[in-house]
Amino acid sequence: xxxxxxxxxxxxxxxxxxxxxxxxxxxxxxxxxxxxxxxxxxxxxxxxxxxxxxxxxxxxxxxxxxxxxxxxxxxxxxxxxxxxxxxxxxxxxxxxxxxxxxxxxxxxxxxxxxxxxxxxxxxxxxxxxxx
Numbered sequence: 363x364x365x366x367x368x369x370x371x372x373x374x375x376x377x378x379x380x381x382x383x384x385x386x387x388x389x390x391x392x393x394x395x396x397x398x399x400x401x402x403x404x405x406x407x408x409x410x411x412x413x414x415x416x417x418x419x420x421x422x423x424x425x426x427x428x429x430x431x432x433x434x435x436x437x438x439x440x441x442x443x444x445x446x447x448x449x450x451x452x453x454x455x456x457x458x459x460x461x462x463x464x465x466x467x468x469x470x471x472x473x474x475x476x477x478x479x480x481x482x483x484x485x486x487x488x489x490x491x492x493x
Contacts, residue, residue, distance in 0.1 A: 373456030383429035390452025
C-alpha cells in the first residue's frame, strides 16, 4: 500500500532530526507494503515504534536524531515522535511533529509546569487525522 500524498510535500520531507537511515527506511517500506490503508500504516508505525523503543528519561537530548534514538532503543516522547514520523514518511505517509507543554502541577494547580510533550500527527488523503 502506498498512501497518496495530501499535497503538502514538506510533510514528507526529512528534517535534521528525522532523516531515515537504513533501518528506519526499511521499516517504513515494509510497513507501507503490509498496510491496507493510510490509517493502517499510521497504526502500524505507532505499534512498531512502541515495540522498538523503551521509555527512559535522560538518555537522549533535544539534538538526538530518530536514527540515534532507535539505535539506542531508548528515549522520551520526543524520540518516539521522531522515530514514528520518520517511519511514516519513509512509508509515504505525510506526518508532522507537534509539541505541547503541560502547565499544571502534579496536584492540578495552575502554573506548576510539568514539562513538554511531543506527538506525531499523520495526514491522510481521505481527510482523516492520524494517531
